[in-house]
Amino acid sequence: MKKKHKGYAKYGYLFTLPFTIAFLIFMAYPTLYTALIGFTDLKGIGKTDFHILANPLENFIKILTSPTFHTAFKNTVVLWVSNFIPQLILALLLAAWFTDRRFKVPGEGVFKVLFYMPNIITAATVAILFNALFGYPMGPVNDLMTRFGILDAPYNFLIKKNIARGVVIFIQTWMWYGYTMIILISGVLGISPEIFEAAEVDGANGWQTFWQITIPNIKTILLFTLVTSLIGGLNMFDIPKLFLMGGPDNATLTTGVFIYNQAFSGSYMYNRAAAASMIMFVIICAVSGVMFYALRDKDEEKIHKTIRQQEKEYRKKMKEAQKK
Amino acid sequence: MASVSIRNVTKAFGESVVIRNFNEEIQDGEFITFLGPSGCGKTTMLRIIAGFEKQTDGEVYIDGQLVSGKKTFVPPEKRGIGMVFQNYAVWPHMTVFENVAYPLTLRKTPKEEIRERVEKALELVHLSGHRDHLPARLSGGQQQRVALARALVAAPGLLLLDEPLSNLDAKLRESMRFEIKRIQKEMGITVVYVTHDQAEAMAMSDRIFVINRGVIQQAGTPEEIYNEPVNQFVADFLGKVDFFKGEAQDDRITFPGMGGQSLPYQGERRGKVDVAIRPENLFFSQDGPLSGVLETQFYMGDVDDCRVRVGDTLVRVIAEGFAYRSLKEGQEVRLGVRDLMVFEDNGMLEEMLRIRT
Numbered sequence: 127m128k129k130k131h132k133g134y135a136k137y138g139y140l141f142t143l144p145f146t147i148a149f150l151i152f153m154a155y156p157t158l159y160t161a162l163i164g165f166t167d168l169k170g171i172g173k174t175d176f177h178i179l180a181n182p183l184e185n186f187i188k189i190l191t192s193p194t195f196h197t198a199f200k201n202t203v204v205l206w207v208s209n210f211i212p213q214l215i216l217a218l219l220l221a222a223w224f225t226d227r228r229f230k231v232p233g234e235g236v237f238k239v240l241f242y243m244p245n246i247i248t249a250a251t252v253a254i255l256f257n258a259l260f261g262y263p264m265g266p267v268n269d270l271m272t273r274f275g276i277l278d279a280p281y282n283f284l285i286k287k288n289i290a291r292g293v294v295i296f297i298q299t300w301m302w303y304g305y306t307m308i309i310l311i312s313g314v315l316g317i318s319p320e321i322f323e324a325a326e327v328d329g330a331n332g333w334q335t336f337w338q339i340t341i342p343n344i345k346t347i348l349l350f351t352l353v354t355s356l357i358g359g360l361n362m363f364d365i366p367k368l369f370l371m372g373g374p375d376n377a378t379l380t381t382g383v384f385i386y387n388q389a390f391s392g393s394y395m396y397n398r399a400a401a402a403s404m405i406m407f408v409i410i411c412a413v414s415g416v417m418f419y420a421l422r423d424k425d426e427e428k429i430h431k432t433i434r435q436q437e438k439e440y441r442k443k444m445k446e447a448q449k450k
Numbered sequence: 451m452a453s454v455s456i457r458n459v460t461k462a463f464g465e466s467v468v469i470r471n472f473n474e475e476i477q478d479g480e481f482i483t484f485l486g487p488s489g490c491g492k493t494t495m496l497r498i499i500a501g502f503e504k505q506t507d508g509e510v511y512i513d514g515q516l517v518s519g520k521k522t523f524v525p526p527e528k529r530g531i532g533m534v535f536q537n538y539a540v541w542p543h544m545t546v547f548e549n550v551a552y553p554l555t556l557r558k559t560p561k562e563e564i565r566e567r568v569e570k571a572l573e574l575v576h577l578s579g580h581r582d583h584l585p586a587r588l589s590g591g592q593q594q595r596v597a598l599a600r601a602l603v604a605a606p607g608l609l610l611l612d613e614p615l616s617n618l619d620a621k622l623r624e625s626m627r628f629e630i631k632r633i634q635k636e637m638g639i640t641v642v643y644v645t646h647d648q649a650e651a652m653a654m655s656d657r658i659f660v661i662n663r664g665v666i667q668q669a670g671t672p673e674e675i676y677n678e679p680v681n682q683f684v685a686d687f688l689g690k691v692d693f694f695k696g697e698a699q700d701d702r703i704t705f706p707g708m709g710g711q712s713l714p715y716q717g718e719r720r721g722k723v724d725v726a727i728r729p730e731n732l733f734f735s736q737d738g739p740l741s742g743v744l745e746t747q748f749y750m751g752d753v754d755d756c757r758v759r760v761g762d763t764l765v766r767v768i769a770e771g772f773a774y775r776s777l778k779e780g781q782e783v784r785l786g787v788r789d790l791m792v793f794e795d796n797g798m799l800e801e802m803l804r805i806r807t
Binding site: 318320321323324325326327328329330334338339342343345 | 526532539540541552556557
């Protein structure tokens with residue numbers, strides 16, 4: 127029996143081959159290549175030979191001291207935070223609503239699909255759609271607002287920095303709340319229904335159940351949502367790039383767009399782009415780490431701590447015993 | 451303290467009727483068990499009393515007050531009940547103390563009183579030493595006792611337990627039975643207990659309702675139900691029993707399956723009957739009315755579990771442990787009968803067997 131088992135094992139590797147090859151070519155190699163060229167002088171279209179710079183950190187220093195990068199980073203954080211908060215609140219409320227046992231929502235499935243829909247549409251389509259909506263001097267938003275007398279004349283919304291940012295935030299929220307909602311619903315449905323029934327018998331109302339029972343029980347799911355959204359948010363590229371190319375006046379320039387512009391426009395500074403990518407990589411790792419630490423299971427931690435303490439004491443005693 | 455009266459309750463999920471015309475009174479301070487196989491409707495009935503389900507028809511009264519009827523529905527939290535669930539349902543993110551205190555916290559009870567009452571409840575379930583632990587650090591039995599303390603802390607008149615012991619190991623299950631019974635007596639509380647375990651039901655209940663396919667088969671004290679079951683199902687569900695087809699006439703029951711051997715019978719039934727005999731009511735005796743051959747015997751320590759072939763029928767006999775030494779497999783034996791139960795042969799037995807196999 128055992129021999130037969132061994133014989134089959136190699137087919138397993140065979141089946142993973144397509145993924146492994148694709149991963150090595152399209153993920154591992156580019157990542158390592160990027161890490162490397164950050165330290166080199168590689169720039170300009172079509173160039174493939176490069177040398178390590180005299181000061182290998184030159185690109186990194188340039189990026190870190192670049193005011194445009196600072197703007198881009200600030201924008202990224204602002205855009206992510208201000209889309210994540212409403213997105214999470216909305217998703218939580220909807221999840222609570224859809225999972226409340228006391229009232230069944232009629233047509234629940236239809237609503238779930240509708241809410242999830244924006245996430246299925248490609249970012250390019252969404253970007254073009256919103257660009258058209260806010261068209262100037264002619265576009266649905268301007269038409270409606272002049273017709274109802276809110277505006278006297280068409281207004282070029284998208285050259286205003288804050289309006290442009292606001293629209294990007296809205297698009298991001300609108301595209302992702304359905305996704306977050308589905309994740310949270312699955313989290314809530316994973317909790318044993320008896321836990322909610324026990325709370326009901328004890329007299330907790332919907333609001334109390336939500337805050338005191340539901341939320342603490344989906345803490346890990348919330349952490350998952352937070353971290354994945356953070357990683358996605360700090361890499362935000364498609365909507366800002368396709369909607370307004372990072373404009374107006376760099377108002378929606380995210381680090382993703384900044385990196386793209388470094389590498390594929392102007393003087394094609396692949397090395398700078400690579401350095402900026404690595405900087406973002408380090409930042410994302412650090413922030414995720416902090417979040418995991420901040421939201422860790424504190425009780426588990428305590429147990430581990432006491433176990434370690436006891437082990438230490440035990441070893442100490444053993445040592446003393448040996449000395450004697 | 452609370453009484454419960456259930457009047458003509460019927461519950462259907464679409465086409466399938468899970469409870470049919472349930473009609474019972476539960477007295478103040480009584481310990482009632484709903485006993486039946488899985489899917490018989492016992493949990494559904496409990497959930498109707500609790501207010502988690504609404505019956506299709508009929509009414510439920512708690513302490514004489516209508517809590518669930520055609521136009522009335524009192525939500526679970528307003529019914530003055532405590533409930534314990536099969537999977538404990540303690541909240542993993544709260545300590546033992548917080549778990550037990552929760553119902554009181556929601557009622558905005560003063561802090562000092564909460565502390566006092568929670569400590570009393572924890573003492574009642576022997577968990578005082580664990581008040582600051584999280585449930586993950588407790589064993590299954592301890593978690594279930596946390597749930598019990600939580601259900602009791604608000605001093606409900608009625609305690610509902612939904613198979614609370616079925617996830618525990620055998621030893622713990624046994625000791626928890628007595629714990630629950632003791633607590634019930636101490637608090638004088640009315641208890642409705644759902645289980646499929648007949649031993650649990652026998653050990654704790656004042657009265658047992660045996661339920662099958664949504665219908666109460668028999669309601670009575672453990673003794674009544676065990677010794678005077680009303681039909682084949684009840685006889686079969688409580689304790690061990692063997693059924694034999696017989697023919698009753700002239701004060702005797704003849705068994706065609708036993709080569710025409712017969713037993714004396716004083717009852718009123720005539721014609722085709724199902725005879726149920728509990729293996730512990732059969733015994734080896736020189737002048738017993740049945741004769742057969744001892745086919746196998748298993749020594750179980752306290753008892754000797756035997757199979758005796760009588761005619762074409764294999765009969766199970768549970769004799770005292772010491773019988774093992776004096777008997778040999780293949781030996782001719784005679785059997786005496788202490789007690790037998792006779793039911794009309796109405797096809798119920800065949801139906802039961804068909805479901806089981």
